[in-house]
Amino acid sequence: MTYLIKNARILGGDPADIQLRDGVITEIGTGLSGGVEIDATGLIALPGLVDLHTHLREPGREDAETVESGTRAAALGGFTAVHAMANTSPVADTAGVVEQVWRLGQETGVCDVRPVGAVTVGLGGERLAELGAMADSAARVRVFSDDGKCVSDAVLMRRALEYVKAFDGVIAQHAQEPRLTEAAQMNEGAVSGRLGLTGWPAVAEEAIIARDCLLAAHVGSRLHICHVSTAGSVEIIRWAKSKGWNVTAEVTPHHLLLTDDLIENSPVGSYNPIYKVNPPLRTADDVRALREALADGTIDCVATDHAPHPVEDKESEWGAAAMGMIGLETALSVVQESMVETGLLDWAGVADRMSARPARIGRVEGHGMPLAAGSTASIVLYDPVPRVPVEPHGFASKSRNTPYEGLSLPGRVVATFLRGRPTVLEGKLA
Amino acid sequence: MNRHLISAADLSRDDALLILDTADELARVSDRSIKKLPTLRGRTVVNLFFEDSTRTRISFEAAAKRLSADVINFSAKGSSVSKGESLKDTALTLQAMGADAVVIRHGASGAPHRLASWVDGSIVNAGDGTHEHPTQALLDAFTMRRRLSTLEGRRVTIVGDVLHSRVARSNVLLLRTLGAEVTLVAPPTLLPVTVESWPCEVSYDLDSVLPKSDVVMMLRVQTERMNAAFFPSAREYSRRYGLDRDRLAKMPEEAIVMHPGPMNRGMEIAADVADSARSTIVEQVANGVTIRMAVLYLLLGGETL
Numbered sequence: 001m002t003y004l005i006k007n008a009r010i011l012g013g014d015p016a017d018i019q020l021r022d023g024v025i026t027e028i029g030t031g032l033s034g035g036v037e038i039d040a041t042g043l044i045a046l047p048g049l050v051d052l053h054t055h056l057r058e059p060g061r062e063d064a065e066t067v068e069s070g071t072r073a074a075a076l077g078g079f080t081a082v083h084a085m086a087n088t089s090p091v092a093d094t095a096g097v098v099e100q101v102w103r104l105g106q107e108t109g110v111c112d113v114r115p116v117g118a119v120t121v122g123l124g125g126e127r128l129a130e131l132g133a134m135a136d137s138a139a140r141v142r143v144f145s146d147d148g149k150c151v152s153d154a155v156l157m158r159r160a161l162e163y164v165k166a167f168d169g170v171i172a173q174h175a176q177e178p179r180l181t182e183a184a185q186m187n188e189g190a191v192s193g194r195l196g197l198t199g200w201p202a203v204a205e206e207a208i209i210a211r212d213c214l215l216a217a218h219v220g221s222r223l224h225i226c227h228v229s230t231a232g233s234v235e236i237i238r239w240a241k242s243k244g245w246n247v248t249a250e251v252t253p254h255h256l257l258l259t260d261d262l263i264e265n266s267p268v269g270s271y272n273p274i275y276k277v278n279p280p281l282r283t284a285d286d287v288r289a290l291r292e293a294l295a296d297g298t299i300d301c302v303a304t305d306h307a308p309h310p311v312e313d314k315e316s317e318w319g320a321a322a323m324g325m326i327g328l329e330t331a332l333s334v335v336q337e338s339m340v341e342t343g344l345l346d347w348a349g350v351a352d353r354m355s356a357r358p359a360r361i362g363r364v365e366g367h368g369m370p371l372a373a374g375s376t377a378s379i380v381l382y383d384p385v386p387r388v389p390v391e392p393h394g395f396a397s398k399s400r401n402t403p404y405e406g407l408s409l410p411g412r413v414v415a416t417f418l419r420g421r422p423t424v425l426e427g428k429l430a
Numbered sequence: 431m432n433r434h435l436i437s438a439a440d441l442s443r444d445d446a447l448l449i450l451d452t453a454d455e456l457a458r459v460s461d462r463s464i465k466k467l468p469t470l471r472g473r474t475v476v477n478l479f480f481e482d483s484t485r486t487r488i489s490f491e492a493a494a495k496r497l498s499a500d501v502i503n504f505s506a507k508g509s510s511v512s513k514g515e516s517l518k519d520t521a522l523t524l525q526a527m528g529a530d531a532v533v534i535r536h537g538a539s540g541a542p543h544r545l546a547s548w549v550d551g552s553i554v555n556a557g558d559g560t561h562e563h564p565t566q567a568l569l570d571a572f573t574m575r576r577r578l579s580t581l582e583g584r585r586v587t588i589v590g591d592v593l594h595s596r597v598a599r600s601n602v603l604l605l606r607t608l609g610a611e612v613t614l615v616a617p618p619t620l621l622p623v624t625v626e627s628w629p630c631e632v633s634y635d636l637d638s639v640l641p642k643s644d645v646v647m648m649l650r651v652q653t654e655r656m657n658a659a660f661f662p663s664a665r666e667y668s669r670r671y672g673l674d675r676d677r678l679a680k681m682p683e684e685a686i687v688m689h690p691g692p693m694n695r696g697m698e699i700a701a702d703v704a705d706s707a708r709s710t711i712v713e714q715v716a717n718g719v720t721i722r723m724a725v726l727y728l729l730l731g732g733e734t735l
Contacts, residue, residue, distance in 0.1 A: 189623075190627045192622070193625065195540065196561030196596060197559075198560075199622075201623075269543060270540060271543045271544060272544075316516055316544070317517050317536065318541075
């Protein structure tokens with residue numbers, strides 16, 4: 001099938017036509033003809049988005065999300081590849097489990113699924129999982145993470161960083177010093193002090209990031225830092241990069257937009273666990289630093305940390321509620337709101353931070369390519385104009401734990417193409 | 431006044447004074463031989479206690495009964511809650527039973543805020559986690575006002591585990607509203623890291639603050655804090671922050687000693703200080719019933735006294 005996207009603004013530039021055939025972009029120009037025409041007048045064309053950090057919950061918590069529902073949500077959000085985090089049940093710490101997740105992704109076919117392998121057996125933090133077996137499996141794992149838990153043992157972290165060099169892997173660290181965050185409920189600061197909630201201090205993230213940057217430099221390995229949330233972390237990463245060390249980092253959409261004072265005061269009441277997430281929402285100063293870091297490239301990419309939870313795990317008192325928020329279907333809108341509307345990033349920058357760079361970090365072949373003839377035809381068409389309240393009932397995700405319900409956000413994904421085939425058309429699954 | 435009493439911050443100066451003045455009137459009733467008033471007849475007050483607290487529960491129960499309300503005591507132990515029922519389902523059950531007021535004690539900070547979003551009745555916070563305990567602050571203010579005639583300009587020193595204390599949080603807010611000057615005294619480990627943003631003074635040195643105090647309120651120190659390295663030992667804590675007879679002597683003549691109970695005698699407060707004439711500890715308990723009567727009366731809009 002040949003598609004001809006008419007009058008799309010490639011990376012926000014002047015209107016042009018894009019012809020897709022046999023999974024590849026065959027031609028870009030004006031006045032092209034031939035193929036099924038898709039009118040993209042006024043729409044922005046971006047390369048298909050790549051998420052380094054997605055919780056698809058399968059196997060084990062299919063009540064919250066499945067590979068099928070999660071990849072449908074991803075496609076609706078403009079993603080063409082997602083990394084499925086390893087903290088499933090059973091944990092994705094063997095070739096068998098990562099291959100199962102990979103196969104489920106192949107079967108749904110609306111978005112590529114790249115399984116992340118656990119660093120340690122059962123996320124236990126005690127001995128290395130069979131990283132090589134996962135790398136050599138059909139899933140070809142390149143990103144390893146105990147996400148949700150920190151690889152806090154310095155020796156184990158050093159070994160993991162060294163070991164994955166053999167197959168060009170990367171350790172994605174969930175930076176959280178465990179002793180400093182026992183029973184932690186929210187960012188430690190003025191709000192936690194008033195609310196009487198146990199604090200999650202910024203230093204617990206920053207201390208691990210500093211240590212791991214030094215370790216990565218010492219052994220000459222690649223390190224990726226998950227969901228950076230503090231201004232101090234940004235400073236440390238900036239310093240590590242200035243040394244030429246091989247450190248990359250991601251930030252979530254929610255850490256680019258939301259702050260911890262929402263827990264005290266918001267339209268959905270005080271102590272609403274819809275805002276409970278790990279790492280926690282931080283302060284306005286942190287948000288400002290994260291935005292600037294994403295703009296100047298200190299933080300390489302946006303990753304959603306899409307974390308679905310069933311209603312009952314959020315409809316409770318704060319202390320008993322699960323941590324996490326969904327984000328696949330709102331990511332691009334939140335990035336537009338926090339980065340584009342503020343003038344910090346143009347659409348070429350968005351494409352770089354949400355497609356090219358995450359694809360490079362995850363070694364995801366066939367993704368994150370420039371919109372040019374010869375590239376894989378994975379494309380998002382995005383309308384930046386409409387601004388409407390977020391309505392979670394329309395989400396493809398099985399879960400509804402979005403912090404943006406009722407909030408007016410700009411933009412809407414109109415179409416997504418995965419290797420030349422539409423997965424989303426007119427804002428709906430194709 | 432607000433429909434709920436969840437935080438001391440919910441109370442304006444006028445609200446707080448209305449509660450204290452109403453309590454003054456109700457205290458006169460308590461002095462009569464027949465203590466019961468008919469004002470809340472036919473209204474239902476539920477005591478929903480997820481934490482053991484016999485003192486507070488009995489205080490609320492007595493208050494509601496003296497106003498002729500029907501009282502339902504619901505404690506988590508041995509109830510559906512211990513079988514895994516969620517707070518929301520408990521709330522919906524109470525809602526279906528038609529509770530006019532729910533008095534809640536819960537180990538999680540913010541539980542009363544959540545409850546308020548699920549039930550129509552008035553919510554009274556009887557202590558939530560390490561957040562607040564507003565009726566304790568009201569009864570403390572009531573006790574201070576009776577002893578010191580006014581709170582305006584009075585210097586109140588609160589000593590102890592401020593970090594984990596709901597009593598301290600509510601007192602700081604309410605005393606500020608009522609015009610008192612509050613100083614918190616604690617080892618730095620037992621203060622929130624951002625305590626400088628609170629509307630009060632902070633000191634690490636009890637001895638320097640005592641001569642300038644009209645009220646010294648000692649907070650209970652949980653022994654488990656010691657195991658978490660908040661301070662080296664009970665003895666060291668007691669030496670640096672405990673109120674003994676020597677320290678009592680440094681306080682101005684008219685100054686009073688308060689404690690929300692239960693006390694660790696010999697730890698934060700010496701036995702002879704707790705039992706001295708300057709101590710208001712027993713009065714606080716009696717005033718607790720009176721102030722809770724005033725709160726229930728005003729929230730449930732009882733008939734005129």
